[in-house]
Amino acid sequence: MQTNPSQTLRRTPLRDSHALLGAKLVDFAGWEMPIHYGSQIEEHHAVRRAAGMFDVSHMLAIDLTGPGSQTYLRKLLANDVAKLKQPGKALYSCLLRPDGGVIDDLIVYFFTPVNYRIVVNAGTADKDLAWMQAQSDEFDIQLAPRRDLAMIAVQGPQAREKFWQACPGSRAVSESLNPFQAAFDGNWLIARTGYTGEDGFEIAVPAEQAAAVWSQLHSAGVAACGLGCRDTLRLEAGMNLYGQDMDENVSPLEAGLAWTLSMQDERDFIGKSALLAQRPTRQFTGLLLLERGVLRAHQVVHSAHGSGQITSGTFSPTLQQGIALARLPSAVASGDQVEVDIRGKRHAAKVVKPPFARNGKILVS
Amino acid sequence: MNVPANLKYTKSHEWARRDADGMVTIGITDHAQEALGDIVFLELPETGRKLKAGEECAVVESVKAASDIYAPIAGEVVARNDAATDAPETVNQDAYAAWLFQIKPDDAAQLNGLLDAAAYAKIAEEG
Numbered sequence: 001m002q003t004n005p006s007q008t009l010r011r012t013p014l015r016d017s018h019a020l021l022g023a024k025l026v027d028f029a030g031w032e033m034p035i036h037y038g039s040q041i042e043e044h045h046a047v048r049r050a051a052g053m054f055d056v057s058h059m060l061a062i063d064l065t066g067p068g069s070q071t072y073l074r075k076l077l078a079n080d081v082a083k084l085k086q087p088g089k090a091l092y093s094c095l096l097r098p099d100g101g102v103i104d105d106l107i108v109y110f111f112t113p114v115n116y117r118i119v120v121n122a123g124t125a126d127k128d129l130a131w132m133q134a135q136s137d138e139f140d141i142q143l144a145p146r147r148d149l150a151m152i153a154v155q156g157p158q159a160r161e162k163f164w165q166a167c168p169g170s171r172a173v174s175e176s177l178n179p180f181q182a183a184f185d186g187n188w189l190i191a192r193t194g195y196t197g198e199d200g201f202e203i204a205v206p207a208e209q210a211a212a213v214w215s216q217l218h219s220a221g222v223a224a225c226g227l228g229c230r231d232t233l234r235l236e237a238g239m240n241l242y243g244q245d246m247d248e249n250v251s252p253l254e255a256g257l258a259w260t261l262s263m264q265d266e267r268d269f270i271g272k273s274a275l276l277a278q279r280p281t282r283q284f285t286g287l288l289l290l291e292r293g294v295l296r297a298h299q300v301v302h303s304a305h306g307s308g309q310i311t312s313g314t315f316s317p318t319l320q321q322g323i324a325l326a327r328l329p330s331a332v333a334s335g336d337q338v339e340v341d342i343r344g345k346r347h348a349a350k351v352v353k354p355p356f357a358r359n360g361k362i363l364v365s
Numbered sequence: 366m367n368v369p370a371n372l373k374y375t376k377s378h379e380w381a382r383r384d385a386d387g388m389v390t391i392g393i394t395d396h397a398q399e400a401l402g403d404i405v406f407l408e409l410p411e412t413g414r415k416l417k418a419g420e421e422c423a424v425v426e427s428v429k430a431a432s433d434i435y436a437p438i439a440g441e442v443v444a445r446n447d448a449a450t451d452a453p454e455t456v457n458q459d460a461y462a463a464w465l466f467q468i469k470p471d472d473a474a475q476l477n478g479l480l481d482a483a484a485y486a487k488i489a490e491e492g
Binding site: 035036039040041228232292293294296314315317343 | 402403405406408424426428429431457
């Protein structure tokens with residue numbers, strides 16, 4: 001039970017800052033990362049009610065430059081970067097295999113048609129980069145992984161105010177940012193994005209400045225938060241987790257990601273023809289456990305239309321109830337009652353449309 | 366590490382206490398609650414259930430994971446701590462006060478086969 005991270009785990013520039021704050025460090029996708037600093041639930045509430053910060057430096061930023069950048073991304077990504085007109089605008093997209101399976105989900109930031117930044121998941125970074133390189137032959141582009149950067153997500157209703165308190169010099173450039181928009185402040189990138197369902201910023205800074213920024217934020221009253229509550233927050237917010245809710249063997253059409261697919265025009269992208277031929281039989285939905293307990297990934301769900309499976313489950317600190325994301329037969333409707341098999345016993349649950357909670361408010365009942 | 370000297374322990378991180386009335390009270394150790402993190406759900410055995418030593422008989426769930434609880438010795442369940450079921454976080458606050466269930470032991474001498482505080486502390490430290 002004791003955590004003894006081996007020396008071979010990779011460390012972010014903030015690893016020692018976490019240790020100083022008493023973090024419980026665990027192996028996350030080969031990185032030594034904080035799971036919590038004492039109480040995962042208190043950290044969760046800090047983000048929903050005030051402000052919390054996460055070290056997300058294990059994720060990889062990749063800078064894309066060159067005259068072919070836009071045409072390359074329009075081929076590579078299932079969402080369409082041509083939607084991005086304003087410098088700094090961000091877009092969520094899937095990276096698909098030719099058969100429609102999901103290689104990763106990512107955020108792409110547009111600066112100019114010849115300059116973008118892509119941020120991908122930690123566990124998939126190497127395979128993503130290899131895939132992106134392999135698709136780049138016919139395009140005049142360069143891909144530059146930025147392991148020289150650290151990334152901090154500051155999230156919560158007070159996150160922006162506290163960030164400006166900690167880094168007053170960055171206020172002017174970031175004050176007018178709309179959601180899903182970013183701006184450079186010197187060599188920092190400040191983005192109004194996140195993975196919690198709360199307002200806030202994600203800040204990319206040179207690795208050597210990370211510990212100072214972290215400590216200024218902490219002094220401004222931002223709670224250090226581990227990856228444990230990052231998962232319960234994103235689940236409440238109805239956001240997918242790669243590797244759990246979808247992977248290379250799952251279609252985005254059965255993972256609640258149809259809204260991210262830009263299919264309506266002539267543009268061809270990798271995976272498009274496969275998706276057009278698919279007839280999904282399952283849908284992605286939320287579950288609320290009607291009895292006391294905790295929902296978990298891989299639990300079987302029985303409905304009047306056949307069975308399905310939970311892909312992500314937890315105990316929601318905001319709702320004080322078991323919640324889950326699940327893949328169920330398409331005929332199941334919101335409001336239906338289903339049964340979840342927990343340790344051999346069936347427990348009643350209700351089908352709901354995610355999100356469960358965002359911006360401090362409960363959104364389902 | 367908090368390992369009271371007056372209790373007996375198992376390798377699977379339960380504690381057991383012989384009470385004045387001959388019953389045995391069972392819970393999870395401070396080390397176990399620490400490792401589990403925030404506890405949010407308890408499933409405790411029905412009173413009247415007869416347990417064998419080492420039998421899976423309860424579940425403690427934290428936000429992170431579900432953990433099985435095993436009967437340290439054989440006996441019949443005579444009480445369960447419904448206050449803890451209603452407020453599972455009390456197990457995090459004081460794992461030795463927030464007991465889980467109580468049994469009438471088949472043979473109280475089985476307690477002698479369990480670990481003492483020093484032996485358990487050593488196991489817990491080694492992880």
